[in-house]
Amino acid sequence: MQCPESLRVQAYFDxxxxxxxxxxxxxxxxHCAECRALLQDLQELRAAMHQELPHLxxxxxxxxxxxxxxxxxxxxESSRRFRWPRWRLTAQPxxxxxxxxxxxxxxxxxxxxxxxxxxxxxPLVDDLVGAHLRSLMxxxxxxxxxxxxxxxxxxFAGHTDVSPVxxxxxxxxxxxxxxxxxxLDHQRAAVVVYQHGPHIINVFxxxxxxxxxxxxxxxxxxxxxFWKSGDLEYCAVxxxxxxxxxxxxxxxxxxxxPDARNSxx
Amino acid sequence: MPHxxxxxxxxxxxxxxxxxxxxxxxxxxxxxFRGFDALRGSDxxxxxxxxxxxxHFTALKQEQRRGLVPLPEEHDAQDGHALIASTPDPxxxxxxxxxxxxxxxxxxxxxxxxxxxxxxxxxxxxxYRDIAAVTNVPLGTxxxxxxRARSALKKQWLRHNDGxxxxxx
Numbered sequence: 059m060q061c062p063e064s065l066r067v068q069a070y071f072d073x074x075x076x077x078x079x080x081x082x083x084x085x086x087x088x089h090c091a092e093c094r095a096l097l098q099d100l101q102e103l104r105a106a107m108h109q110e111l112p113h114l115x116x117x118x119x120x121x122x123x124x125x126x127x128x129x130x131x132x133x134x135e136s137s138r139r140f141r142w143p144r145w146r147l148t149a150q151p152x153x154x155x156x157x158x159x160x161x162x163x164x165x166x167x168x169x170x171x172x173x174x175x176x177x178x179x180x181p182l183v184d185d186l187v188g189a190h191l192r193s194l195m196x197x198x199x200x201x202x203x204x205x206x207x208x209x210x211x212x213x214f215a216g217h218t219d220v221s222p223v224x225x226x227x228x229x230x231x232x233x234x235x236x237x238x239x240x241x242l243d244h245q246r247a248a249v250v251v252y253q254h255g256p257h258i259i260n261v262f263x264x265x266x267x268x269x270x271x272x273x274x275x276x277x278x279x280x281x282x283x284f285w286k287s288g289d290l291e292y293c294a295v296x297x298x299x300x301x302x303x304x305x306x307x308x309x310x311x312x313x314x315x316p317d318a319r320n321s322x323x
Numbered sequence: 324m325p326h327x328x329x330x331x332x333x334x335x336x337x338x339x340x341x342x343x344x345x346x347x348x349x350x351x352x353x354x355x356f357r358g359f360d361a362l363r364g365s366d367x368x369x370x371x372x373x374x375x376x377x378x379h380f381t382a383l384k385q386e387q388r389r390g391l392v393p394l395p396e397e398h399d400a401q402d403g404h405a406l407i408a409s410t411p412d413p414x415x416x417x418x419x420x421x422x423x424x425x426x427x428x429x430x431x432x433x434x435x436x437x438x439x440x441x442x443x444x445x446x447x448x449x450x451y452r453d454i455a456a457v458t459n460v461p462l463g464t465x466x467x468x469x470x471r472a473r474s475a476l477k478k479q480w481l482r483h484n485d486g487x488x489x490x491x492x
Binding site for chain 1: 326330335345348349352371427430446466469476480
């Protein structure tokens, strides 16, 4: 017969109880030999698992493979996204009929070149990477230095065309360090700057252009993640790991869409 | 990528071979990168491990449908050996390897749903709430599975050591 307190003792061992419960459990184990033995077992098992199981780490080959896959993902995403649909040609046979043979092929090739190639190298992606790199130059990163969202957010109202979500996520490891105005896609974009460990994360935002966002991408080791919220478009850029960058993106997305364009523009 | 090691370790316990684990991690990371899976709560590690686990079950279902693998339980005993055989650790003494093998194969022999909570708790040092999120079960279930996994492992381990309790410094 097992002591009915055993689950609480386990929770105590796993540091899952508050101080009041902890005191309860400690008092209980003084009188209950079974639970004392349980605590001993739990400790021995933990020590054994820590000591005797191999400390596996992701092999270098896998890391390299993942980096390649993520880079490839960025490229194939954009080609998937922007390939001109074939059905347009087959669904309109009368239109196709006006071109014959090689002429049609040449026309399609030109069309593909005009439409596809420039999109593959999306200028917005390059602009954002450029803006991110510029921001890392001395004295370019921050216009308004503050860890307080109530300081950063009103500052945007006078200096940019948009009013993005601003929040500090210090407990989650993303510290708000300030804001900056930047010129992007013919607009005064707002940039919220976060620090994550040694990495700087720039979160750009601009008014929805209705042109659709590029796919998430990796350029020269910098990751870009795009999303839309309300009538603003956002892009987070950083050299931090993709999963870490996603963490901030998800936190920002979780704040909802309380914001609109600045009314004073 | 700070959580990559955790994803890889977890994948190694889930998958049947190191190659499968590599594929699993890649699939999960790409899924995470594409943003298909919403982040629940704020813990990135728990979120990534959830995706690893989901990818594992998706792959397993596909293989079972194609009749490539029998039910996973029949593989459990072999899993542990495969895991060790493929990860030679030249630095450790042979005695330590034997102990690893014992403990590792015992853990590998636990039922899947017990093993995963034990691994997430002891190896990945996750709290009950995050473990519940990853394994998609209520908190109470996490606690009872953890208790059963630990008690079973302790018993089997003692049996392996000829009933002599091991003193752990």
